[in-house]
Amino acid sequence: MNRRxxxxxxxxxxxxxxxxxxxxxxxxMLLTGIKPLNEVDLKTMWNLPENGIHFDNFIAGYKQxxxxxxxxxxxxxPEAILSSLLGSLNGYLLSKWKFRGSNLIFSLVLFGMFIxxxxxxxxxxxxxxxxxxxxxxxxxxxxxxxxxxxxxxxIFRNYYxxxxxxxxEAGRIDGASLLGLYRYIIFPLSAPSFAVxxxxxxxxxxxxxxxxxxxxNQSHWPVTVALNNLAGSQLVQWxxxxxxxxxxxxxxxxVYIFLGRFFxxxxxxxxxxx
Amino acid sequence: MSQGFVLNRSxxxxxxxxxxxxxVSIFILNGTELDIAGKNFTSxxxxxxxxxxxxxxxxxxGMFKNETYLSVALLLPSIVAVAIFVYxxxxxxxxVSLSKWKGLLPDYTWVGLQQYTDLFHxxxxxxxxxxxxxxxxxxxAGCLIIGLGLAILLDQRLKGxxxxxxxxxxxxxxxxxxxxVVWGWLMNPATGDRITGINLIFKMLHLDFLISLWQTTPPxxxxxxxxxxxxxxxxxxxxxxxxxxxxxxxxxxxxAARVDGASEFQIYRYIILPLLQPxxxxxxxxxxxxxxxxxxxxxxxxxxxLRLDVPGIYMWNTTFDGTNYAQGAAIGVLMLISxxxxxxxxxxxxxxxxxxx
Numbered sequence: 001m002n003r004r005x006x007x008x009x010x011x012x013x014x015x016x017x018x019x020x021x022x023x024x025x026x027x028x029m030l031l032t033g034i035k036p037l038n039e040v041d042l043k044t045m046w047n048l049p050e051n052g053i054h055f056d057n058f059i060a061g062y063k064q065x066x067x068x069x070x071x072x073x074x075x076x077x078p079e080a081i082l083s084s085l086l087g088s089l090n091g092y093l094l095s096k097w098k099f100r101g102s103n104l105i106f107s108l109v110l111f112g113m114f115i116x117x118x119x120x121x122x123x124x125x126x127x128x129x130x131x132x133x134x135x136x137x138x139x140x141x142x143x144x145x146x147x148x149x150x151x152x153x154x155i156f157r158n159y160y161x162x163x164x165x166x167x168x169e170a171g172r173i174d175g176a177s178l179l180g181l182y183r184y185i186i187f188p189l190s191a192p193s194f195a196v197x198x199x200x201x202x203x204x205x206x207x208x209x210x211x212x213x214x215x216x217n218q219s220h221w222p223v224t225v226a227l228n229n230l231a232g233s234q235l236v237q238w239x240x241x242x243x244x245x246x247x248x249x250x251x252x253x254x255v256y257i258f259l260g261r262f263f264x265x266x267x268x269x270x271x272x273x274x
Numbered sequence: 275m276s277q278g279f280v281l282n283r284s285x286x287x288x289x290x291x292x293x294x295x296x297x298v299s300i301f302i303l304n305g306t307e308l309d310i311a312g313k314n315f316t317s318x319x320x321x322x323x324x325x326x327x328x329x330x331x332x333x334x335x336g337m338f339k340n341e342t343y344l345s346v347a348l349l350l351p352s353i354v355a356v357a358i359f360v361y362x363x364x365x366x367x368x369x370v371s372l373s374k375w376k377g378l379l380p381d382y383t384w385v386g387l388q389q390y391t392d393l394f395h396x397x398x399x400x401x402x403x404x405x406x407x408x409x410x411x412x413x414x415a416g417c418l419i420i421g422l423g424l425a426i427l428l429d430q431r432l433k434g435x436x437x438x439x440x441x442x443x444x445x446x447x448x449x450x451x452x453x454x455v456v457w458g459w460l461m462n463p464a465t466g467d468r469i470t471g472i473n474l475i476f477k478m479l480h481l482d483f484l485i486s487l488w489q490t491t492p493p494x495x496x497x498x499x500x501x502x503x504x505x506x507x508x509x510x511x512x513x514x515x516x517x518x519x520x521x522x523x524x525x526x527x528x529x530a531a532r533v534d535g536a537s538e539f540q541i542y543r544y545i546i547l548p549l550l551q552p553x554x555x556x557x558x559x560x561x562x563x564x565x566x567x568x569x570x571x572x573x574x575x576x577x578x579x580l581r582l583d584v585p586g587i588y589m590w591n592t593t594f595d596g597t598n599y600a601q602g603a604a605i606g607v608l609m610l611i612s613x614x615x616x617x618x619x620x621x622x623x624x625x626x627x628x629x630x631x
Contacts, residue, residue, distance in 0.1 A: 011427050018424065019441045022506065024472075025456045042462070042470040046478070090352050097345035105353060107625045112360040114617045116567035118589040119610035120363035122370055122603050127363070133317045142321075146355045153352070178341040207449030209570035210586075214594065224451045228574055231455045238459060249452040256447035260440065264514070 026246075033057045033243040040239040061244030064236065067219075068226035069247070075137050075144070075222055076205045083145045084197040087152025091193075092186050094153065095160040096168060097178065106157065113150035117210050128215060135217040143215060144205045152197050159193035160186065195262040203252045223248045278339045289333035296327030364610065370603035377597050389604035399605070402585045405497045406612075409584070410565040412501035413508075417561050418554065420505065421512025426542065428513070429520045439517070442510035450507070454574025457503035461488035461575075493581050500575055500582060504568070512557050519553035520546065559620050566612050585609050 032040065036054040062069075094106050117124075124143070125134065133139030163186070171181045212222045221229075227248045230236050236244075256263075300323040307316050328351065335347040371389050375381040393399045424442055428435050445453065462471035465485070469477055476484040489499040523546060531541045569586030576582035585605050593602030 008430070008432060011430060011432060015424075015427055015432075015438050018420075019438060022441050022445065022510075025445075025453070025460060025506070028460060029456060042464075042468065043474070045470050045474060086352060090349060093345045093349050097342060099342050099346060103625060103628070105349075107621055108361075109353070109356050110621060111617070112356050114563045114613055115360060115364070116586065116606065116609040116613055118567070118569075118586055118602075119367050119606035120360065121367075121589070121606060122593060122599055123363040123366035124359070131317050138315070138318050143359075146359045149352050149356055177336075178344050179336075203447055207451070209449070209451050209573070210590075214590075224449050224570070227455065228451050228570075231451075231458070231574060232577060241455065242459065245452050245455050249448045252447040252449070253444065256444055257440075260443070260447075 029242045029246040032239045033061075033246060035239065037237075037239070040237070042238070057239050057243035058247065060240045061242075061247050064230055064240065065223055065226055065244050065247060068221050068223040069251075071137060071216075071220055072206055072222040072224075073251075075141055076202055079141045079144045079148070079205045080198045080201040082141075083148040083152050083201050084194055086145065086149065087156045087197055088187070088190055088194065089182070090149065090153040091156025091158075091160050092182050095157045096165070096181075096186070106153070110150050110154060112147065113154070117147070121210075121214060125214060134215060136220050137216070140211060140215050140220075140222070143211050144201075144208070147211075148201055148204070152201065155197050155200070156190070156193050159190070163189060192262070195259070199255060199259055199263045202255060206252050280337055280339065282337055285333055285337060289330040292330030292333065293327050294330075296323045296325070296330060299323040299326065364607075367603045367606055367610075370599055371607050373600050375599040375603075376601075380599075385600075389600050390608070393601070393604055393608070398580070398583060398588060399585070401493070401580075402583050402588050404494055405582065405584050406566060406568070408494050408497040409501060409504075409568060410562060412498050413504050413565045413568075414558060414561050416501055416505035417509045417512040418557060420509040421557070422516050422550075424509070424513040425516035425520055428517060439514070442513055444510070445507045446511050448507065450504075450569075450571035451574045453503045453507055454571045457506070458489075458575045458577070461486075461499060461502065463487045463490040489575060489579075489582060496581055500572060503575065504565070504571055508561060508564070512561070515553050515557050516550060519550045523549055555620070559617060562616050563613050566616065567609055 028045070031048070032045070034053045034055065035049045035057070036051060037056050039049060039051070040057075094102055128134040128139050128143070133142060167185060168181055171185050176184060206222075207224060208222075209224045209228065213225045213228075216222065216225070227245060230241060230244055300320055303316055303319045303323060309315070332344070332347055336344050338344070369382065372384060372386060373382045374385045374388070375383075424438075428438060432438075460471045462473065463486075464470055465473070469485075472488075473485045476482065486499070487496070489496045491499065527545060528541055531545055536544070567586055568584055569590075572582055572584050572587060576587075578587075585608065589602050589605040589609070592598045592605065
């Protein structure tokens, strides 16, 4: 099968070419980050470092972003945990306790996932000011949880729809109540979809920009807002900026590299159909 | 399911206690400020008080034999939250967009559709619409073509598939802001001595004809280059969608076609591609709604360049920098309408097909 070998070689060449392009931005950030300050020059951007590896840029970048990285972490962890618990409960009720109109309600909730947040931004700001949650992290957490309800409910509902009703009926015969069924049957089976939802919500909230810039004041800025500010500043050199960008992207990158398998496996388990 | 209500003394006591503690804590917190570590937690405290009260109600509802009541009661907070934060706020935005509110103090004087007619005669908004169109077409086409191509390549069961899959998927985990900042530097338009970024690579490879002005190309084509970081981020996701679709097509169908003498190309053209149409539809919906509301990527890469303006940025400027709330609301509502035209038919369609199952 010479033709097959030829074809496979061609496929590999295409795949490797794409892989190089996909890795180019990461390579550029790393390369720039490990050069000492005196070797940084836009004209020699792609040259390898000449005098060993230095971490000056990363240290300078970290100094710029440290408080904001903390802000993001403090916001994202409670957000991911609470919204996955809420989504799990909603998904269970909407898939196993259907009532008249529950499908319609689900569709109406689902629509909330697609709306451009510019269309609710003015009322949101007024409302958050009114309930005194404007400007700080707790308010941002609340907003992320509420606008996360559609997607988390969707993922859990689709996952639970794949769990047969027989097992629940067996539980009912044993006298389990609505919450008992959840506690002893559904919840222990939910690990794959919890993995998907926690990773998803973590990534979404970490990377989100619009709510973050509108709803927090400067001392509570999450990392995306601070990074954008850094990029617009004339005072920060681009090599520090590249190192800072890599630092800002690192948590979600690490989550993806180490937990991405669970994410994909959870998706394959029917967590997100289409 | 049996009807009826079983009164359980101890549960009733618990319920009343929860409700009482909830009410009392709300009243106490309402008058004072709750400070923890220098932060104001009054509102969170009020929220928790409300939750205590609500859990008391849940205990009472739980005494009904018909557990559907409990199910509805447990769903209620989410439903109410979405009703207020999505539908209530949309209605409120629409009302603002029909007013002449300009300046920090609300002014709900009715002006009808004035804001909308003004926008459609506003050169900046018309540029935004055109830019969104260019971006949407480029973004969806790029993701679908690259995503499908990579998925077909990876479907050949080559060695190292997992590694390639990982490389193509990882940009999805990066924020639009970070991606825009990095690509902004890679797509540096400087020429001559100051040439850098990808242009410098082209020069080193003696591919000078590829050197480009990137996003600073004169309108409308500069906008097309902002698609590059977006495609970088989401073509891997599109590939994963297609790969899932390809893997769900049984080998028997392909085998049957081979037996009938079809070439590999014909199998893809006449069997596999038509079977992938539902995946394409989902991908177009997901990618399309993202591109219609694209905002942060353009903020990071365009750096307030008006030639790369989109409605999301205009809304932000006019509302929070220009305090023209009525116009900002009108832009938001128009963005919502554009997304709704794309998404609502799909939601209705999937609700119907699911109801038939």
